[in-house]
Amino acid sequence: MNATAAEITRSEVEDFLFLEAALLDEWKLEAWAALFTADGEYLIPPLDDPDADPLNSLFLVYDDRHRLNERARRLLNKAAHAEFPHSRTVHLVSNVRIVERSADELQVRSSFIVTRAKGPLNDTYPGRSTYRLLVTSDGLRIRSKRAALELSQLRPQGKVSIIL
Amino acid sequence: MRLETPTRLLENMLIDDRQRGVFRVNRRAFIDDRLFALEGRAIFERCWLYAAHESELAASGAFVSRIVGGKPLLINRDRNGGLHAFFNTCPHRGATVCREDRGRARNFTCPYHGWVFSDEGKTIHRPIDTSYSPACMEDSTQHLTPVPRFDSFAGFLFVNFAQGPESLETYLAGAGEYLKNIQAQDRESMIVLGSPQTYSARANWKLLQENSADGYHASSTHSTYFDYIRNREGAVRDNFSRTGFGCVRNLGNGHAVSESLDGTPWGRPLARWIDSWGTEIRADVDAAYAEMVQRVGAERAKTICHGDRNLLIFPNLVINDIMGLVIRTYYPTSPSYFEVNAFALAPKHEGPRLRDLRHRNFLEFLGPAGFATPDDQEMLESCQRAYATQTWVQWNDLSRGMLTEDGPNPAKQDELQMRTFWRRWHELMRRAGETEAV
Numbered sequence: 001m002n003a004t005a006a007e008i009t010r011s012e013v014e015d016f017l018f019l020e021a022a023l024l025d026e027w028k029l030e031a032w033a034a035l036f037t038a039d040g041e042y043l044i045p046p047l048d049d050p051d052a053d054p055l056n057s058l059f060l061v062y063d064d065r066h067r068l069n070e071r072a073r074r075l076l077n078k079a080a081h082a083e084f085p086h087s088r089t090v091h092l093v094s095n096v097r098i099v100e101r102s103a104d105e106l107q108v109r110s111s112f113i114v115t116r117a118k119g120p121l122n123d124t125y126p127g128r129s130t131y132r133l134l135v136t137s138d139g140l141r142i143r144s145k146r147a148a149l150e151l152s153q154l155r156p157q158g159k160v161s162i163i164l
Numbered sequence: 165m166r167l168e169t170p171t172r173l174l175e176n177m178l179i180d181d182r183q184r185g186v187f188r189v190n191r192r193a194f195i196d197d198r199l200f201a202l203e204g205r206a207i208f209e210r211c212w213l214y215a216a217h218e219s220e221l222a223a224s225g226a227f228v229s230r231i232v233g234g235k236p237l238l239i240n241r242d243r244n245g246g247l248h249a250f251f252n253t254c255p256h257r258g259a260t261v262c263r264e265d266r267g268r269a270r271n272f273t274c275p276y277h278g279w280v281f282s283d284e285g286k287t288i289h290r291p292i293d294t295s296y297s298p299a300c301m302e303d304s305t306q307h308l309t310p311v312p313r314f315d316s317f318a319g320f321l322f323v324n325f326a327q328g329p330e331s332l333e334t335y336l337a338g339a340g341e342y343l344k345n346i347q348a349q350d351r352e353s354m355i356v357l358g359s360p361q362t363y364s365a366r367a368n369w370k371l372l373q374e375n376s377a378d379g380y381h382a383s384s385t386h387s388t389y390f391d392y393i394r395n396r397e398g399a400v401r402d403n404f405s406r407t408g409f410g411c412v413r414n415l416g417n418g419h420a421v422s423e424s425l426d427g428t429p430w431g432r433p434l435a436r437w438i439d440s441w442g443t444e445i446r447a448d449v450d451a452a453y454a455e456m457v458q459r460v461g462a463e464r465a466k467t468i469c470h471g472d473r474n475l476l477i478f479p480n481l482v483i484n485d486i487m488g489l490v491i492r493t494y495y496p497t498s499p500s501y502f503e504v505n506a507f508a509l510a511p512k513h514e515g516p517r518l519r520d521l522r523h524r525n526f527l528e529f530l531g532p533a534g535f536a537t538p539d540d541q542e543m544l545e546s547c548q549r550a551y552a553t554q555t556w557v558q559w560n561d562l563s564r565g566m567l568t569e570d571g572p573n574p575a576k577q578d579e580l581q582m583r584t585f586w587r588r589w590h591e592l593m594r595r596a597g598e599t600e601a602v
Contacts, residue, residue: 044533048265048359055520057358058508060533062523070395074388074535081385082538120549121366154363154532155503161538 005101005135013108013133014096016140021091024163029072032163036142037134042068043146044160050128050148060149060160071163082161087118089162093129105143106133112147114164116157123157125164126150171597173198178590179559180583185567187583188559191551194368199593200499206596207479207589208233212315212322212335214481214493215239217507219319219355221247225268225283229260230505232323233480234495237311238262239321242283243270249314249323250285255306265359272308281308318347319354320491338415342475345468346485348460349434350511356491357523360505363532367544369480369494369502373585375540376482376492377422377474379410379576380564385543389535392528393429396440410472410576418478418588420581425471430487430529433522434511435469441521448518452511476581478588488526500548506531562586 003012023032036042044061045052054062063071078084092113100107107130114125132144147164154160173196179188193199213233220228227240229252238252238261254261259276262269271288272281280289285308290296300306313324315332320343322332333340347354365372375381383390410424431438435453437446456465475483482492489509496502508526510519529536550557565578574580 046359047362052358054523055516058361058531059523059527060361060531062527064524066396067524067528070392071535074392077388077391079387079391080539082542153503154361156364156366156501158364158366158532159538159541160533161542 003135005104005106008098008101008106008135008140010096010098013098013106013140014093016133017093017096017108017110017131020142021093024091025089027076027086029075029163030069033069033072036065036068036145037136038065040065040068040142041144042071042163043144044164045146045148047149047151047154050146060154061147075161075163080161082159083118085118087116087162089117090115091164104135106135106140107131108133112164114162116162125157125160127164129164171594173202174590174594174597177593178586180587182566185563186561187563187566187579187586188561189586190558191554191560192558193589194370194548195499195551195554197499200496202593202596203496204234206592208495209325210328210592210596211479212313212324212332213479214320214477214491215249215314215323216321217319217354217356217491217509218247218316218321219353219512220266221321222353222355223268225270226266227262227269227272228266229262229264231495231503232493233325234497235325236260237323238272238308240269240283246284247314247316247321248283248285249311249321250308251311253309254279255287255308256290261308285310318343335417336477337417337419338413339417339419339421339475339477342415342421342473342483345464346483346489346509348464349456349468349489350513351455351459353512354509355512357508357510360507361531362503362505364501364503365541365544366501367541367548368499369496370585370589371544371547372494372502372504372540373476373480373482374562374582375544376484377412377420377476377581378579379422380579381540381543385539386529386536388539389529390429392535397429397438411573412576412578412580413574414580414584418585420476420584422474422576422581423471424576425467428472428486431525432469432472432487433514433518433525445517445521448515452514452518474581476585478585484530486530487528488522488530490526490530 042063045059046057074080075083093110095111097109098106099109110129112127112129116123127147127149130146134141134143177190215232216228216239221241224243229238236252237249239249241247252260252262254274256279259274261272261274270283278291282288287307311323312327317332409427412422414420435449437449453469456469473485480494484490491507491509494502494504510522527534531537562579562582565575569580
């Protein structure tokens with residue numbers, strides 16, 4: 001029998017988020033995209049407004065399910081020059097809290113630090129994520145991931161060519 | 165040690181041989197500290213520089229504070245509707261007066277000693293002012309200092325750090341017409357959407373100016389973007405790899421545009437519908453187009469709605485009106501690092517469905533997490549790193565299409581747009597070099 005949202009523990013959520021982090025660090029990006037529901041979305045809001053509405057503000061990433069899948073596929077192509085050869089990343093996930101539960105969905109907040117090493121550069125991306133996780137018969141799935149960078153400017157990193 | 169004059173520094177900098185069709189730039193231009201210092205004086209302190217869009221200052225009391233051409237500025241609208249641009253520094257001891265990026269204020273208070281400035285830049289309060297002499301209090305330098313020149317064209321606000329005879333309109337030359345066509349995209353005004361993307365690259369700033377209207381790099385640097393479009397649309401007209409698609413115009417004063425009509429595979433929210441957007445949104449796109457035709461006439465509407473433009477305004481403004489509409493401006497802090505502010509611009513009266521589409525469309529290519537911009541940055545940074553070999557590998561080549569550049573249609577995949585920039589750069593650097601020694 002499937003677990004309901006009420007029965008999911010923080011440890012189970014953490015296991016899921018750690019799995020997501022491991023897939024990203026190991027460049028198993030198509031498996032990462034498969035963690036999303038069919039209506040899943042992946043967002044990086046503007047640096048100065050983590051709660052912004054994508055209708056009124058210029059985001060960094062505003063991916064629907066199709067776009068996030070293409071993002072993953074594109075990054076695996078060696079003509080995605082910013083990530084060839086692949087950078088080395090560590091996705092650290094911490095401060096995980098379940099902040100809301102409905103019948104089949106959890107809202108989860110976490111903090112992250114992603115480090116990226118490529119050639120002569122070592123860059124760090126700190127921030128906070130808000131997830132909406134759907135409880136399915138296959139386990140948790142991501143309906144929405146909003147990764148808000150806690151940076152005042154994207155400098156000197158300059159770009160977010162990896163998935164946070 | 166022998167002092168090198170700027171004139172000597174600029175020797176052997178550019179090869180511009182129209183007869184043979186050879187144009188080369190010495191890679192020293194990207195790495196030399198003395199040239200970098202001269203650029204500050206010869207270019208950034210002499211040219212009109214884009215500072216803000218009027219829509220950011222629409223409300224009474226609205227302000228933005230930002231770095232423009234390396235200098236902290238405070239730009240605001242006073243309670244009577246007047247626009248001002250000040251150096252964002254306290255006349256007392258120099259502290260940054262306004263430390264928020266944007267907001268609304270009737271007065272500005274310096275946090276250091278509590279001096280208060282009106283929205284017209286006048287010092288209206290000094291704590292314990294009885295200790296100041298009348299001469300000190302009345303000195304006109306004891307207020308916020310306005311930038312020497314500040315003007316508006318088609319909603320775009322520019323500053324100039326030098327006094328001079330050349331008006332903004334004269335400076336913009338042929339680029340003015342293009343700015344007017346952007347302004348015409350809404351019946352009332354264009355608006356900046358939210359805050360800018362503030363990013364950077366570890367490369368020389370001139371490489372971004374070269375890159376921003378470079379039709380030649382698209383099919384190799386951005387092959388993965390075109391793969392994405394191909395997967396989505398089924399097929400793509402691969403115009404970037406043939407010649408005769410679109411053209412480049414020299415707009416004068418170092419400005420240039422690369423433009424085409426219906427030549428690119430992406431959609432335009434205003435107004436060029438593509439299959440993958442679905443039929444539901446098509447009525448919105450058609451209605452936006454019809455409104456343009458009705459307001460500006462069929463010919464101009466077609467140019468605006470079905471055309472794509474990469475507009476380069478010397479020295480550091482790019483307006484790309486492509487799958488998104490971006491105002492991109494940048495400033496170097498060293499020969500090998502620059503900072504970018506990129507703003508999304510949109511018609512004020514655009515409906516929510518088209519607006520949503522506009523955001524998604526912008527981000528499919530543009531911005532530091534788009535499917536294209538990071539690869540541009542990677543190319544720029546790889547060029548910059550390799551210029552460590554400049555002593556042995558001296559020249560960059562920008563000769564493409566040189567023998568036909570005076571013809572009717574210099575091609576988009578050629579390099580007239582870069583040559584236009586470099587000729588102006590060289591002229592201004594030499595002019596400054598003749599009057600000073602470094």
